[in-house]
Amino acid sequence: MMGKVALSSLALVVAVAYAPLALPRELGLLAVPVLGMALARPAWRAAACVALIGALALIQLEARLAERLPRPLDGATLDLIATIDSLPDADARRARFELIVEGGPLAGRRFATSWYSPATAPQAGERWRFRVQLRRPRAHLNPGAADLEAAWFERGIAGLATVREGERLASAGGGLLATRAWFAARIDAACAGLPEACGVVSGLAVGRTAGITEDTWRALRRTGTVHLVAISGLHVTLLGALAAALASAAVRRRPRISARVPARIAGAAIGLVVATGYAALAGASLPTRRTVLMLAVVAAAAVLRRPAPVGTVLAAALLTVLATDPFAILAPGFWLSFAGVAVLALGDDARHGPWLGPLAAQRTATLGLAPLLLIWFGAVPLIAPLANLVAIPLFNLLLVPLTLLGCALAAPLPSLADACFVAVAQLVAWSMPWLASLGAASPMITADARDLVAAGAALIGTLWLLAPQGTPGRWCGVVLWLPLLAGAAPLRDGEFDAQVLDVGHGLAVIVTTREHALLYDTGPASGDGDAASWSVEPALAAAGRALDGVVVSHRDRDHAAAAPRLARENPEARWWVGAGVPVAATDCRRGMPWTWDGVRFEFLHPGPAGPLLGNDGSCVLRVSSQAGALLLPGDVEADGEEALLAAGVPLRADALVAPHHGSASSSGARFVKSVAPRVVVHSAGWRNRWGFPRAPVVRRYRAQGAAQRVTGRDGAVTLRFRRDAELELTTERERRRAWREP
Numbered sequence: 031m032m033g034k035v036a037l038s039s040l041a042l043v044v045a046v047a048y049a050p051l052a053l054p055r056e057l058g059l060l061a062v063p064v065l066g067m068a069l070a071r072p073a074w075r076a077a078a079c080v081a082l083i084g085a086l087a088l089i090q091l092e093a094r095l096a097e098r099l100p101r102p103l104d105g106a107t108l109d110l111i112a113t114i115d116s117l118p119d120a121d122a123r124r125a126r127f128e129l130i131v132e133g134g135p136l137a138g139r140r141f142a143t144s145w146y147s148p149a150t151a152p153q154a155g156e157r158w159r160f161r162v163q164l165r166r167p168r169a170h171l172n173p174g175a176a177d178l179e180a181a182w183f184e185r186g187i188a189g190l191a192t193v194r195e196g197e198r199l200a201s202a203g204g205g206l207l208a209t210r211a212w213f214a215a216r217i218d219a220a221c222a223g224l225p226e227a228c229g230v231v232s233g234l235a236v237g238r239t240a241g242i243t244e245d246t247w248r249a250l251r252r253t254g255t256v257h258l259v260a261i262s263g264l265h266v267t268l269l270g271a272l273a274a275a276l277a278s279a280a281v282r283r284r285p286r287i288s289a290r291v292p293a294r295i296a297g298a299a300i301g302l303v304v305a306t307g308y309a310a311l312a313g314a315s316l317p318t319r320r321t322v323l324m325l326a327v328v329a330a331a332a333v334l335r336r337p338a339p340v341g342t343v344l345a346a347a348l349l350t351v352l353a354t355d356p357f358a359i360l361a362p363g364f365w366l367s368f369a370g371v372a373v374l375a376l377g378d379d380a381r382h383g384p385w386l387g388p389l390a391a392q393r394t395a396t397l398g399l400a401p402l403l404l405i406w407f408g409a410v411p412l413i414a415p416l417a418n419l420v421a422i423p424l425f426n427l428l429l430v431p432l433t434l435l436g437c438a439l440a441a442p443l444p445s446l447a448d449a450c451f452v453a454v455a456q457l458v459a460w461s462m463p464w465l466a467s468l469g470a471a472s473p474m475i476t477a478d479a480r481d482l483v484a485a486g487a488a489l490i491g492t493l494w495l496l497a498p499q500g501t502p503g504r505w506c507g508v509v510l511w512l513p514l515l516a517g518a519a520p521l522r523d524g525e526f527d528a529q530v531l532d533v534g535h536g537l538a539v540i541v542t543t544r545e546h547a548l549l550y551d552t553g554p555a556s557g558d559g560d561a562a563s564w565s566v567e568p569a570l571a572a573a574g575r576a577l578d579g580v581v582v583s584h585r586d587r588d589h590a591a592a593a594p595r596l597a598r599e600n601p602e603a604r605w606w607v608g609a610g611v612p613v614a615a616t617d618c619r620r621g622m623p624w625t626w627d628g629v630r631f632e633f634l635h636p637g638p639a640g641p642l643l644g645n646d647g648s649c650v651l652r653v654s655s656q657a658g659a660l661l662l663p664g665d666v667e668a669d670g671e672e673a674l675l676a677a678g679v680p681l682r683a684d685a686l687v688a689p690h691h692g693s694a695s696s697s698g699a700r701f702v703k704s705v706a707p708r709v710v711v712h713s714a715g716w717r718n719r720w721g722f723p724r725a726p727v728v729r730r731y732r733a734q735g736a737a738q739r740v741t742g743r744d745g746a747v748t749l750r751f752r753r754d755a756e757l758e759l760t761t762e763r764e765r766r767r768a769w770r771e772p
Contacts, residue, residue, distance in 0.1 A: 032342055039352050042080060043084065044359060046091060051766070051768060083353055090357065091769075097188050099164055106163070109161050110134060110160055111131070111157065112157070114128075114202075115140065117313075119238075126142075126240075139189070140188055142187050143191040143192070145193035148196065153201075154211035158199060162191040164189050165190045165191075166190075167182040167183070167189055167771065173748070174407075174569045174573070184361050224456065224459050227459040234259070248466070249462055254403075258418075265308070267305070270325050274300060277299075281293040281297070306322050323346070341375065344371055362402075373398025397492060398492055398496055400488075401511075408573075413468055417469075424461065433450070435450050436450030476571065476572060488510060488514040493507070523628035524657055524753055525751060528685070528751075530711045531741070532746045533565050534554060535554060536551070537588065537664070538713075539713075547573075547575040549577055550651060551582060553589075561592065577603045579604045580597075581649055582605075582606075582611045583651075584644070585608065589664065604616075618636070631653055632654070634674060635679070642670055654680075656753055660684070661686045663687070664689065665690040681705050685710075691722040709739070710738045711747045715741075744762070744764075
């Protein structure tokens with residue numbers, strides 16, 4: 031019964047969270063008559079529990095939306111006093127942290143904060159006086175990429191802050207956050223000689239993963255071992271079980287103690303305390319909270335001498351999380367954490383014995399979590415069972431114990447503690463190249479799982495496949511996977527898609543044909559590396575594509591920032607570049623056409639006499655077939671447009687990515703009339719300082735009858751060119767959610 035209540039409550043909270051508009055909290059009053067019936071009739075208690083959790087979700091939804099930065103303050107610069115309430119992630123360029131405001135109209139609100147080139151890096155727990163520019167929590171939206179707006183809402187972030195000035199008012203006091211910061215600083219100092227592995231050690235000790243390099247993340251993602259680098263439920267469970275076993279053994283050796291407190295109860299209590307302490311050291315992430323709740327139920331059952339079936343334990347933990355933090359469901363860790371335990375319990379792999387059991391468990395976990403991995407990340411590495419078979423023992427039997435031993439010795443024996451941290455870092459540094467090579471050779475299952483109906487069918491199919499032996503037609507569950515794996519209808523010859531990604535002030539466009547993918551420009555640099563890492567690569571991964579060609583229109587960093595890195599990582603791709611781009615490649619010139627899968631690609635500019643200077647030397651690419659035409663003009667301005675018009679090249683196109691982000695120096699009247707687009711996409715950041723797209727440009731395209739979209743406002747824009755259908759236009763922000771910024 032508890033399992034049915036938990037699943038019903040989960041379905042109701044999902045409906046509240048993913049509704050396109052915020053449901054009014056008054057709907058929660060519907061729970062009142064249900065609660066009244068439960069008082070009179072015990073049969074209504076299950077329904078009352080579900081209704082109560084739904085009402086709590088509605089109340090918390092309204093409360094979190096009300097806590098957001100008020101719209102009149104969006105973009106305002108204010109003075110405020112705040113406390114640093116996270117472990118700062120600081121480098122030579124920027125410090126990032128979360129602060130909680132003290133006093134004033136924003137008191138108690140949490141802001142995700144960036145401080146560029148701080149004179150003094152803030153530390154966890156310190157009080158500061160800041161002058162900050164505030165923004166509402168709006169993020170880039172791209173296919174396959176992490177949804178930062180959902181993550182911010184789940185963490186209770188009221189807005190984003192950029193520090194202009196700061197003055198420290200008080201040093202950090204004591205408490206858990208200061209303890210975590212002290213351990214993190216100790217690890218950073220000890221592992222300074224192995225910076226590529228230091229972030230992993232810090233993640234295992236205190237749950238701080240900000241220092242992990244992009245190369246390490248890529249190797250972990252490609253092998254399905256990401257869950258091991260932060261303190262996971264498995265780490266906490268193993269530590270709690272070890273502490274419980276040692277405590278039970280110690281009590282049994284002391285007859286006087288065991289006569290008063292049974293060894294079983296003492297072990298359960300000590301194990302729970304140790305597991306709770308480790309989870310707190312990690313910052314109480316969702317997987318660790320779930321694990322502690324489950325261990326608490328098991329400990330209570332031990333004290334009460336009651337059986338504790340896995341299903342009951344899991345349901346009790348799920349109900350507790352939904353009642354106290356319903357919007358934890360927006361985090362991938364929620365689903366992967368609970369589903370991981372559920373599928374392993376359902377699989378019953380212990381029957382395979384001590385040798386085949388672990389391999390069978392990895393198979394079960396890979397199959398059971400595959401739909402969720404596709405929903406959240408768009409890809410599942412097939413090598414994951416093998417990689418985890420090696421990585422899980424490495425982490426849980428060696429790296430985690432060594433890390434915790436270092437933490438235990440950090441105060442009394444700091445030199446020995448440092449040796450432990452260095453040993454862990456060295457082991458990580460030795461194992462990462464192996465994981466990277468394994469991941470590079472691993473095929474991936476990919477799917478666009480934004481179709482929730484198809485994703486739901488795959489989940490049901492998985493449960494069917496994992497049903498106990500003897501269940502009729504178990505393997506028919508494979509059929510329910512087909513809609514998800516099939517995805518959209520495959521492209522035919524002459525058809526193509528174009529995704530204009532949301533990269534702020536910059537440009538990155540992915541054009542895909544039946545068998546090929548081309549990237550036009552790589553996007554700008556950012557505080558998180560380059561835009562290609564958090565926009566282009568996730569979109570390609572979600573589509574299951576590799577780059578066959580790259581065009582970098584010109585050397586400006588908002589178009590070419592990732593070009594050198596992508597050139598190193600995609601040596602098989604063909605490259606065409608504009609003047610000054612620091613990549614060994616073919617210079618783009620008018621009259622260089624090629625055809626992929628019935629789609630013609632042709633450079634229209636610059637001419638053979640040589641490029642114009644700066645923006646006007648951009649490579650202008652026209653993509654066309656019987657399904658339609660797309661024009662990609664880079665940053666050409668008035669002189670470049672006039673050169674195109676004078677050359678007499680075919681400019682007419684169904685869709686146009688506006689030149690130079692919609693600036694007033696581009697999109698002249700003659701150019702607009704010659705292209706005559708039906709759809710125009712302006713690749714421009716939200717509320718950018720240049721005011722792109724400029725009003726006169728918007729008016730010119732509107733007079734031409736073109737539909738217009740702006741990536742900063744609408745998210746990534748997808749254009750679909752089909753032979754027997756009209757040009758289709760969709761945007762990422764069309765997928766409305768109650769917590770998403772309009």
